[in-house]
Amino acid sequence: MEDASAIPETAETDHANAPARALARRLQAGLVGHDALVERLLIALLTGGHLLIEGAPGLAKTRSVRRLADSMEARFARIQCTPDLMPSDITGTQVFRAGTGDMTFLPGPVFHELLLVDEINRAPPKVQSALLEAMGEGQVTVGGTTRALPDPFMVIATQNPLESEGTFPLPEAQLDRFLMHVILTLPDATQELAILDLVEGELTQPPSPPGDCLTAAALADMKAEVAQVHLSLALRQYIVALVMATRQEAEGLNVTPRIRHAVSPRGSLSLAACVRARAFLRGRAYALPEDVAALAPDVLCHRLVPTWRALAAGDTARSIFAEILRGVTPL
Numbered sequence: 001m002e003d004a005s006a007i008p009e010t011a012e013t014d015h016a017n018a019p020a021r022a023l024a025r026r027l028q029a030g031l032v033g034h035d036a037l038v039e040r041l042l043i044a045l046l047t048g049g050h051l052l053i054e055g056a057p058g059l060a061k062t063r064s065v066r067r068l069a070d071s072m073e074a075r076f077a078r079i080q081c082t083p084d085l086m087p088s089d090i091t092g093t094q095v096f097r098a099g100t101g102d103m104t105f106l107p108g109p110v111f112h113e114l115l116l117v118d119e120i121n122r123a124p125p126k127v128q129s130a131l132l133e134a135m136g137e138g139q140v141t142v143g144g145t146t147r148a149l150p151d152p153f154m155v156i157a158t159q160n161p162l163e164s165e166g167t168f169p170l171p172e173a174q175l176d177r178f179l180m181h182v183i184l185t186l187p188d189a190t191q192e193l194a195i196l197d198l199v200e201g202e203l204t205q206p207p208s209p210p211g212d213c214l215t216a217a218a219l220a221d222m223k224a225e226v227a228q229v230h231l232s233l234a235l236r237q238y239i240v241a242l243v244m245a246t247r248q249e250a251e252g253l254n255v256t257p258r259i260r261h262a263v264s265p266r267g268s269l270s271l272a273a274c275v276r277a278r279a280f281l282r283g284r285a286y287a288l289p290e291d292v293a294a295l296a297p298d299v300l301c302h303r304l305v306p307t308w309r310a311l312a313a314g315d316t317a318r319s320i321f322a323e324i325l326r327g328v329t330p331l
């Protein structure tokens with residue numbers, strides 16, 4: 001991840017972002033070295049987006065989402081994906097009630113506000129598309145009836161790195177439904193020791209229950225504030241320049257021959273929303289170029305597909321986008 005810095009403790013405590021900062025502190029207290037992940041979880045909450053977290057087993061993916069669920073006023077469900085999962089395991093099914101002789105709908109896990117989809121790349125394509133459709137449209141259709149999903153509705157999906165066997169990589173078009181793709185890296189020696197201390201300590205002294213939960217009302221208030229954060233024309237042009245550089249060659253760059261699918265307008269809209277939320281979390285009523293640069297890789301890279309030739313030569317979406325980020329400067 002490009003940006004590993006914690007949300008700085010600079011803004012006044014009575015700022016409108018206080019509930020979000022309190023939530024960040026609760027998450028950070030139980031996670032070692034995942035400050036960037038915590039910030040992205042909050043940004044996704046504040047913008048109503050979904051998050052895809054990628055990392056090797058045992059990097060606290062599940063733990064971070066569980067902590068988030070424990071610290072929020074939201075109904076939580078978890079789905080462990082396997083190759084035999086059916087779309088109805090996610091959306092719900094019509095069942096026959098012998099007593100009354102009629103059909104009733106048993107809602108599936110998508111009808112929870114916070115949904116953890118573990119190992120999404122082990123789910124078969126039909127399940128992935130049912131889920132991603134629900135994420136895109138905020139509704140599901142079962143047995144001919146369309147039902148609205150809760151609001152807010154947030155999916156946090158995890159996947160192990162793509163080269164593992166027996167998996168169904170998410171189709172590129174559906175990856176676009178995720179606001180951000182966060183890649184976790186292994187901890188260093190100091191962090192590893194801190195993890196040992198923290199988790200072993202919890203065995204002898206169970207963690208104290210999280211204090212105040214983030215209420216739905218506080219979240220709604222903060223979302224309204226985030227929408228008010230000022231994004232100057234120069235910053236909008238910076239966002240557009242980054243996205244356009246994936247489509248047409250920008251001056252001084254040589255990347256487009258290596259790109260098969262460029263970033264869509266959904267990418268620029270998502271980046272603008274995330275940038276506003278980052279500024280808000282840092283106590284600012286206006287966004288800065290650093291907000292754009294810090295979030296652009298996690299917001300845009302999964303929407304960018306390199307050519308086979310580029311992949312074979314060792315390029316990745318991240319490495320190509322790093323060239324773009326170096327070559328395109330804010331006005």
Ligand SMILES: Nc1ncnc2c1ncn2[C@@H]1O[C@H](COP(=O)(O)OP(=O)(O)OP(=O)(O)O)[C@@H](O)[C@H]1O
Pocket residue numbers: 030031032033034055056057058059060061062063064160187195198199
């Ligand atoms: N950075 C960390 N901070 C705190 N605990 C950690 C950290 N990394 C790993 N752990 C601990 O490692 C264990 C594994 O975590 P968890 O089950 O959340 O991993 P995961 O990423 O979901 O793994 P999998 O991909 O296998 O599901 C937990 O006991 C967790 O507390």
Ligand SMILES: [Mg+2]
Pocket residue numbers: 061062063118
């Ligand atoms: Mg897990």
